[in-house]
Amino acid sequence: MKGQQAESTSPTPRKPRRRGRSKPIVVAIDGTSASGKSTNAKRVAKALNFRYVDTGAMYRTLAWYCLKRGVDIHAPKAVAAVCRKWKTRLVDADGQIRLLVDGYYPEREIRTAETSAAVPHVAAVPQVRQWMKRLQRRCAQFGNLVMEGRDIGTNVFPETEFKFYLDASLAERAKRREADGIREDLAQRDRRDSQRAAAPLMVPLGAVVIDTSGRTPEETSREILDRVRSKLETRRSDGTG
Ligand code: DC
Numbered sequence: 607m608k609g610q611q612a613e614s615t616s617p618t619p620r621k622p623r624r625r626g627r628s629k630p631i632v633v634a635i636d637g638t639s640a641s642g643k644s645t646n647a648k649r650v651a652k653a654l655n656f657r658y659v660d661t662g663a664m665y666r667t668l669a670w671y672c673l674k675r676g677v678d679i680h681a682p683k684a685v686a687a688v689c690r691k692w693k694t695r696l697v698d699a700d701g702q703i704r705l706l707v708d709g710y711y712p713e714r715e716i717r718t719a720e721t722s723a724a725v726p727h728v729a730a731v732p733q734v735r736q737w738m739k740r741l742q743r744r745c746a747q748f749g750n751l752v753m754e755g756r757d758i759g760t761n762v763f764p765e766t767e768f769k770f771y772l773d774a775s776l777a778e779r780a781k782r783r784e785a786d787g788i789r790e791d792l793a794q795r796d797r798r799d800s801q802r803a804a805a806p807l808m809v810p811l812g813a814v815v816i817d818t819s820g821r822t823p824e825e826t827s828r829e830i831l832d833r834v835r836s837k838l839e840t841r842r843s844d845g846t847g
Pocket of ligand 1: 639661662663665666725726729754755756757758795799
């Protein structure tokens with residue numbers, strides 16, 4: 607893969623390589639399904655020239671892989687065992703950090719209805735979440751990040767100063783999913799994401815909460831960018847950045 611950085615993620619994690627002297631900046635964007643996380647996270651990453659990380663895609667990849675291998679997604683031990691053994695690698699593909707399995711990124715396969723239905727089950731397994739947290743923290747080896755997910759500000763990078771939580775009304779989120787040609791029980795997904803025991807979806811302490819209902823992606827990403835830039839400016843003038 608030309609022009610991409612790659613790193614093996616199994617079996618033994620390597621220490622992250624840091625670029626430059628300062629610690630990478632992580633902008634954490636959490637929130638409910640179809641609240642606009644992906645659209646806004648991509649826009650913000652592009653504007654700041656940071657790497658974009660879709661952590662939902664990582665959980666989806668595991669769900670797809672389990673289905674493909676005939677692993678019972680309702681058997682936490684079997685799912686955890688897959689995580690210990692699968693051959694994965696992180697790569698930077700044009701500014702998007704991707705998780706490859708056996709050298710492959712299942713771009714289409716992770717968006718099918720079958721994978722979407724399976725993913726909350728694998729995402730609820732505590733050992734899976736531990737594995738994903740280690741993996742996601744190692745994404746900082748690629749530089750500054752905009753990382754979207756459900757537990758980035760609460761669990762993966764709780765130390766970051768840049769935390770955002772997006773939400774929108776259920777009706778608006780359902781409309782957005784339908785416009786993408788996806789029919790999904792969002793209320794049920796919200797319940798599953800926020801009621802699981804391991805790293806449930808919740809508003810991170812200190813996060814800026816943005817209701818994206820009735821707002822354009824331009825407006826939402828502008829607000830995030832303004833807040834990130836102003837914080838960076840304050841850090842620079844304090845000499846802490
Ligand atoms: O954002 P998404 O719809 O691609 O996420 C897919 C599933 O993965 C969803 O059920 C929530 C779960 N997920 C998670 O538990 N933690 C994350 N950091 C990201 C996604």
